[in-house]
Amino acid sequence: MRRTQRIRHAEELPEPRKARSGPIVPVLAFAGITVAVMQTLLVPVIKDLPVLLDTAPADATWVMTATLLAGAVSTPIMGRLGDLYGKRRMLLASLAVMVIGSLICASTDDLIVMITGRALQGFAMGAIPLGIGIMRDELPREKLGSAMALMSSSIGVGGGLALPVAALVAQHADWHALFLGSAGLGLLAMALTYTLVPEPPLRAPGSFDLIGALGLSLGLVLLLLPVTKGSDWGWTSAPTLGLLAASVVTLVLWGLFELRTPAPLVDLRTTARREVLLTNLASIMVGVAFYAVSLVLPQLLQLPTSTGYGLGQSMVVAGLCVAPLGVTMMFVAPLYARISARRGPKATLMLGMLVIAIGYGAGLGLLSAAWQTVLIAVVLGAGIGLAYSSLPALIIGAVDPSETGAANGLNTLMRSIGTSVSSAVIGMVLANTSVTMGSVEVPSMEGFRISFLIATGAVLVGLVLAAFLPSQRPSAHPVLLASSADAGPAPAAPAPAAPAATAGRTVRHDGAPSSAEPPPPGGTP
Structure with missing residues (x-):
């Protein structure tokens, strides 16, 4: 006999671990910010690294490159391991590796050992897609949008907030204290995660x-x-x-x-779907746009006024002027949730990219005073925050619940590729347009403006890509909770954001699985 398909309204579904959902968001966001700090931790002392490590300038750049490469490699791998063996377990492992790397860096002046420690620090970048996956599995629908937005934006928040703090520490203490501080943050994030974040029960089938x-x-x-x-x-x-x-x-x-x-590491057939592919390509463009401002504004602020365009600020003041970039990204998460609830994440992504383009366009004529750089940082932070916040929702809406870790890991990787390309291209532009001041070469105002034009072009390309994404809006219609192979056609849930439900798995209104209800007897597992 054909089994009856069960349909319930989303509001009737039991919310998993409702009592413990409160601390999950701040703890995971703190973990994301902690690992993001590693990306910009040494920016205030980067020009001094050859002296500090007694090496050539070309070799000293490996200290930054190692972190970038390790972060790019770890994000898809840790995402997949989290899907298979537990996202919280892999998150703790990522943080533990970061702490070990920080302690190694804090205890050495040797270049090779420092590169090894920095690579271990970068490995922790896999924590961000893991945190998004935990939120998707554990949080009720009404909290999921703003929570994922905050977690996704933690890359920029951590990077932006680290600049002034790291500059202050570097000016008033031994530079190794930067690594001791990052180790302390990592240990605190581990303790909070272990104590307050549950392990989601959902596992992907297959092996690593x-x-x-x-x-x-x-x-x-x-x-x-x-x-x-x-x-x-x-x-x-x-x-x-x-x-x-x-x-x-x-x-x-x-x-x-x-x-x-x-059982592939990355399901390329899923990745080739229009919504996933276009989202990942747009992520590269957002990554290019994000890193451009991080490269240009600190240099402009610290150049001496004798150049005619430099703003002559100290390292700490320059960091404080750029810090609003990360702070604004953090505060737009609730705004993203409201816009996305009405218009869908596609509209929010496009709005964010439009704001970024406006910020860079305005920046072409607003680079003559410190307060103008703060204004640019605020506008760009708002746009990048909206864009970054939209990406996990678009990815999660297009993949099976058991693939969220790997899929978001790949999306985070796309952002890292964007920042790498941005660093290379803008670094080349600034080097080729530099001018001689006395006995040294410094970046020119022409180079800064070309960099802003490149970022504007990249985000406009991303805007075009986003325009071809299918529209996704939340729906209050009933959703299919279970089905069987011998069941006939049933009224499917019309919510476009929900991925294809796995037969026999309870699915909440937002497309996330609910661990509170087992499959029906005899259902397909």
Whole structure:
């Protein structure tokens, strides 16, 4: 006999762990901000690294490059491990690796050891997609939008807030204190996560794709290494071109393998869906736009007034002027939730990109005073915050609940690729347009404005990509909770944001699985 399909209204579904949902959001957001701090922790002392580490300037840049490469590699891998073995468990592992890396860096002046520690610090970037996955599994629908927005924005929030604090520490204490502070933040994040964040019960089927992980890691390193070091090696040099060609071959072979393996690290068929593919491409453009302001404004603020355009501010003041970028990103999370509830995450992404374009456009003529840089940082922070907040909702609305960790890990990777490309391109522009002041070369105002134009162009490309995304709006209609292979057609939930439900799995109104109700007897697991 055909089993009866059960349909309930979303508001009738039991909310998982409602009593414990309160501390989840601030704890996970704090963990995300903590790992994001690693990206900009050394920016205030980057020009002094060759002296501090007794090495050549070209070699000192590896201290920054190692963190970037490790973060790019870890995000999709830790996301998949979280889907398979537990997101909270992998989040704690990421934070533990970051603490170990921080302690290593705090105890050394050796370049190789420092690079190793910085790579371990960067490995923790996988915590951000893991936190988004935990929120999706644990939070009630009405809290999910603003919570994911805050977690997604933590990359910018942590990076922005770290600049003035790191500058203050670097000016008044030994620079190793930066790493002791990051270790303390990591230990606090671990303690709060272990105590207050539950382990979601949802697991993805299959096993970990070790060959796929190694192949993706190799391909990403071969790609990002020449992108980040191309300005030092020369963009037409044999190492740069050779590594880029090797990355293309490696990633193509990796993709062919992933299409044939039964439990891939990245489901490329899902990734090729229009909504996932366009969201990831738009993420690259947002990453380009985000990093441009982080490269331009601190340099402009600290250049001496004798250049005719430099603002002559101290390292600390420059950090404080840029800090509103991260603070504004944090405060737009509730605004994102309201706009997205009415218009959907696609509209919010497009609005955010439009605000970014306006901010960079205004910046072309507002670079002559410190207060103007603060205004630019606020506008760009609002736009980037709205755009970043939209990305996890778009991804989650297009994939199965058991794939959220890996899918958001890949999306975070796309943002990292965007920031890497931005760093390489804008670094090249600033180097090629520099002017000589006395015995040194400094970036020119022309270079700053070209950088802003590049960021504006990137975000406009992202705006066009976002326009082709399918519209997604929340729906208050009933949702299908269970079905069976022998059941006939049933009225499907019309909420576009909900991914294809796995048969026999309880699904909440927002498309997230509910762990409070088991599958019906005899249902497909």
